[in-house]
Amino acid sequence: MKNSTVLVIGIVIVLVVAGTAFAMNGNKRQVNRANVEELVSIAVPDEKEGANVRKMDKFLPSIDETNILEIKENYFIESTNDVYLNLDDYLGRSVKIQGYVYTYRDNNGDICYAVVRNTPGCCGNDGLAGLDIRYAGEYPEEGDWIEVVGIIGKDNIFNSDKPAIYVYHMEETEVGNIFVNR
Amino acid sequence: MIEIMTEMLSHAFIQRAVLVGSLVSLCAALLGVSLVLKRYSMIGDGLSHVGFGILTISTVLGVTSPLYIAIPGVAIFAIILLKIDNNSRVKSDSAIALISSSALAIGVAVTSVTTGMNTDVCNFMFGSILAMSKGDVILSVIVSIVVAILFFVYYRKLFVVTFDENFAKASGLKAKRYTNIIAVLTALIIVIGMRMMGVMLISSIIIFPALTSMRVFKTYKSVVISSAIISMITFWLRNLFILCL
Numbered sequence: 001m002k003n004s005t006v007l008v009i010g011i012v013i014v015l016v017v018a019g020t021a022f023a024m025n026g027n028k029r030q031v032n033r034a035n036v037e038e039l040v041s042i043a044v045p046d047e048k049e050g051a052n053v054r055k056m057d058k059f060l061p062s063i064d065e066t067n068i069l070e071i072k073e074n075y076f077i078e079s080t081n082d083v084y085l086n087l088d089d090y091l092g093r094s095v096k097i098q099g100y101v102y103t104y105r106d107n108n109g110d111i112c113y114a115v116v117r118n119t120p121g122c123c124g125n126d127g128l129a130g131l132d133i134r135y136a137g138e139y140p141e142e143g144d145w146i147e148v149v150g151i152i153g154k155d156n157i158f159n160s161d162k163p164a165i166y167v168y169h170m171e172e173t174e175v176g177n178i179f180v181n182r
Numbered sequence: 183m184i185e186i187m188t189e190m191l192s193h194a195f196i197q198r199a200v201l202v203g204s205l206v207s208l209c210a211a212l213l214g215v216s217l218v219l220k221r222y223s224m225i226g227d228g229l230s231h232v233g234f235g236i237l238t239i240s241t242v243l244g245v246t247s248p249l250y251i252a253i254p255g256v257a258i259f260a261i262i263l264l265k266i267d268n269n270s271r272v273k274s275d276s277a278i279a280l281i282s283s284s285a286l287a288i289g290v291a292v293t294s295v296t297t298g299m300n301t302d303v304c305n306f307m308f309g310s311i312l313a314m315s316k317g318d319v320i321l322s323v324i325v326s327i328v329v330a331i332l333f334f335v336y337y338r339k340l341f342v343v344t345f346d347e348n349f350a351k352a353s354g355l356k357a358k359r360y361t362n363i364i365a366v367l368t369a370l371i372i373v374i375g376m377r378m379m380g381v382m383l384i385s386s387i388i389i390f391p392a393l394t395s396m397r398v399f400k401t402y403k404s405v406v407i408s409s410a411i412i413s414m415i416t417f418w419l420r421n422l423f424i425l426c427l
Contacts, residue, residue: 078193089316
């Protein structure tokens, strides 16, 4: 094979690698991150539920509103999945997400709240995608459609660190697509 | 269209997918020409099934990075398969079919007995290019660059071994060594490509660009170049189509 051909293919490979690496670093450089150590989750007894509810220890005073990562409907599953897969890249970032309130119990029997949407599952639309939320105030009712703005931190769920949004602001909004397929 | 592309590329997971997908498609197309010419078109399919079997067993055993186990495992099977020639008692196509179906059966049996058909298994079966961890991406980029470099370094020797192994031996070339290099490079691309295309479809990125190019061009060099270009273009078009839907 001629040297020029090798050179051209080599340049294409280098450009693809360099371009993507530059884009990835560019994204990282622009983002201000909150101190994740300050985001603490606690189990608070709830008389109504008769169990502990996982909450945030205090209200967040502020977040970086200039660079909010918005988890949109068109890439909901991939976006939330990427937060789980590459949690370190997202820790401390401001985030906005919409979905319905879902609760489950962790291995300690504590009630955990999450914002989720339905996705394709094994038997139809019975899969779930979303992120846990931790809030210092009263949680909305299960099934309510909400928009959450907060900071991505982590919490120990089922004996491993999982992502959780430490809520700064939460409000009920118009119901969007309950089912997403991407 | 530009707006859609800009919006797509603003997501980190899509940037990673584009990077890994482009490199894997390119390398698979380069190797595909040699494999198709050596009549090992189905080796991609066979090795991906072996990879699936190894990955399921590794996952069940609690290995945190199963890809690191799968790469040497699949490389061993690739060398075994490429060593089998048509003078052997078991012909190469039968050997691929035997190993492929056995590995898939073992993988499915292990999955059924242990974790069940969960998301991880589905991702390996059908591919999920948008669900790659940073570690997977780094491994894929390094492996792809190594494969591309080795392919170009040994280009002339691989060319001779691909067309006529006996002639290569007669002219003093260590044909077995270069056949092993093709086997290992194929194994590397299959394992990292499985994350992207899935076990069921990985052979398509090896076979289709090479076969298409062979219909149009007549020399090895032009087929290799055309195959690489077709592979990259179809990867981009396919992803654009899927993501825009």
